[in-house]
Amino acid sequence: MHQWTWSQKKNKDTKNTQPQVKVHGTDEFFSASLYSNLEQLQNILGNNPDIAIRRFYIDIYNVDAAVVFIRGLADKEQIYEQILKSIMLDFRKHENFISEDRVIGSKIKEKMKDHVVTLTDVEELKNIEDCVMNIFNGETALLIDGVDTVLLLGTKKWPSRQIEEPVTEATVRGPREGFVENILMNISLIRRRIKDPNLVLDKYTIGRRSQTTVIVTYMKDITNDNIIQEVKKRLEKINIDQVPESGIIEQLIEDDPLSPFPQLVTTERPDRAASGLLEGRVAILVDGTPFVLLLPITISSILQGPEDYYERWFVGTLVRLMRFGAVIVSLFAPSLYVALVSYHPGLIPTDLVISIAGSREGVPFPSIIEALMMEVTIEILREAGVRLPKPIGQTVGIVGGLVIGEAAVTAGLVSPMMVIVVAVTAISSFSLPQYGVAIAIRVLRFGMMLSAAVLGLFGIIMFAMVITIHLVKLKSFGVEYTSPFIPYRFKDWKDALVRFPTKTLKQRPDMLKPKDSTRIK
Template sequence: MGQRLMSYIPDMDKWVGALISFIIPFGFFCLFNWLKSYQFPKKKRGTPEDYSGLINDNEVFKLTDDLRNNLQVMKETIGHSSDVVFRQIQIGTSGRMAAVVYVDGLADKKSLQEQIIKPLLQDQDLGKQTMMNVDRILKDIKDSVIPIVEGKVVRSLKDCIPEVLSGNTALFIDGVEDVLILGSKGGESRAIEEPVAEEVVRGPRDGFIENLRTNTVLIRQRIKDPNLTMINYKIGRRSQTNLALIYIKGLTNQDLVEEVKRRIEQIDIDNVPESGYIEQLIEDNYLSPFPQMQNTERPDRVASALIEGQFALLLDGTPFALIAPVTFSMMMTSPEDYYQRWLPASLLRLMRYGAAFMALFLPSLYIALISYNHGLIPTKLVMSIVAGREGVPFPSIVEGLIMEVTLEILREAGLRLPKQIGQTIGIVGGLVIGQAAVEAGIVSPIMVIVVALTAISSFTFPQYGVGIAIRILRFGMMMVAALLGLYGIIMFYILIMAHLVKLKSFGVNYLSPFVPYCPIDWKDSIIRIPLKMMNRRQETSKAQDHKRQ
């Protein structure tokens, strides 16, 4: 009986391998679908007025026709901040008192002095008869006295406070309940410079800055279409950050516009410091490692996307704009691909796809071939690898993880250090640690070469988010390669492709134009055909006007 049981032991490895190969993919599939379908409990939030402190319309803080009362209300609401300035003046020779309220640093002092305060102090046209007519005061001041382009009348404190905190000036007049909001936004801002995160080889060298209005001007300079539409939103209960939705009316699919409007209006958060918040809150699948929106500092990339029927989101306070919908092939393209002839552009794209394959598969293929599939390696190469691994105490997966983790730490350290020091640390650190590890017998020379090729390949991605996704998946690929060899790599690859086939970006298939099959769009995917032949926009964008030229 014992000998019979022992006769089945050699087959146990096959049964265990088959069982593991079934359990791991099935377990990941079940976990992923459970997380995606799980509805996290949401806490009940109050209305925006509940989070605005004293900004409400109760009897205590209600605006009246008494200037002292109104100023007292403003001081009790935002006067506790030292940068909020209250300045009382007398309007001309009428004897009527007024006051301006603004935030020092956000309002343009020169514009405030020359175009608001000075005209009010020196005006002689507003006689006492006009000043006695309460209904005409604000209209005459706005139309005849103050040479400010932007001006509007508000009737409540909750409408007045956000305008003042945005950089505008509030004009209060004794005897008038309404408040005149005058456009005086200014303050310090960074000059337009070359994009930092996206190196420009050929093309415009201006990049977005942290000022929303400057960024919209950069787009207007490139697209003078009267149908270019910009819709403003206030995002963040406390921050009240300005967000601009930009698209071309009549070109961008209207259903797509309505969908992005719906998602933006559902955002409920206190603070939005960067466009990455918006990306995470409105993307289709928050569990996917792949980015479903494209971020960029380049106005030319945004303008080109708008012309193709996509939309863009610009957030005040960040130079990074968001573009959607996108596909994986769009993530692998660069604006320089269209600024040069089609042959070098196509060659560079093919090189990027080859580098993506190496960045994802190279370490795992090495581990699988060394651990399980020795017969697939040429004999001379096997002898060279065995000689290099002589004395290495760890299996291939351990030395691979050691080198990959070390490389990721060096890469992160290089990003966090000052630019001049970070580049030196990344290069010198990699060389020194790699050489020291080989001499100490911790890793083999061939593993250092594999990891170095993988690192170089991961730097070729035009989009940083795609590179991060590949780096994450590379570790998973290495683990299944150590467990199941080439069979595990194939299973993991099938899971990745199944996820990408199902993934969408605002209703557009992420693997378009490959899945679903759309051969007409292949002219601008892996290769780029001559511009004279690209006379139609891609079908995947679902633009209302498909004719490009």
């Protein structure tokens, strides 16, 4: 977390000043003069149209006061009903009660705080920087002449999206609620599922200019302390201007930024986040994004979906095995086709090799050029479908693939077998539950195809060995990425490739080294 101060830079041509953010060790405090305090706040906030400064007079105490807030971030109805109306109108009803303190200015603040303002969140501040940051967060500052502190009143209210079904993690069975951009609402979604006082929420403010709220949450009696301390240490080292999305945090705290594999799981589902917390993981919530980060992760956990646990064990196991198979097909299918056609046709059954040779008759390009052309075309169609409006995007993806594939075969640019291989590969990649994993497989697929084009099956084996060595060396916040396979942890195999019946999953994952390992008694 960072301390910041605001300094002003004079313009040679005008008396107006422009605020600048600079790191500074000295704190500036409010004085007892209302006008001096308002002048300082006005210089910092500038003459922007969304800055509201409302001066008024408290005749009971014969003193001036003012409220400062930002339109659009603060609730104007609350400001009127529970602040201005309470002070300017309702305050008169209690004249007999407060008349004895009429001349004692030091008690005005306490009367306001304890008897007049009816808001739930009321905080007293002396530091100007803290006050400004809270105003930018939607709070309202109440300043009173003769008082050298400010009352910060909780009036946050900004437009936010309603809770909807997650887009990137659709499921057949399970809750339909998804995280939204409001961090307080996201916290409440987790609280609904974990009603336990051991759920800890640690608040950080990251970003010199954006001042983004980041919440680190974990179960105090379950999560390993080493993981918690490592997460906090990495967050505290972040020094950046802006944090627009949780992906920036992910890239700044991951173990190996050069690895194509994600080292944190992103999720829009509160049920998945809650399940991860109860396993002993840590969740990072970032204000302004519906994507929550879960860590640490392993190669088996990123290929698991929430619905694996909501269905009976044999259904969950079957779906999970199909998902692992889809990863293998998505990674190896085009490269195996290239290697077998170019280098090892003798390994293909006779009838099939004759069929492939017939379909390739008249194709002017080698198999690797075919594969690259079709894969690049599919990737372009996929990206176009994502960027376009949803109804148009689906049409472009389906119709574009059919039309281009048929046209390419008719023109003799590619063989029908290559179109089939690329189509199966694309469909397999859609079955992966994590977008980050799908991206990694798509990138590695091109490297695998080039290796197959140069060295055939030997190139595929060598490239697979390089990936395996990288995975074995990779860690996620101290947890081996290939666990529970390497290092070998037999207890965790019950929920790795297959899923055993729920009654047998009595222990939390041993690879996370939880404080409380018992899940079912």
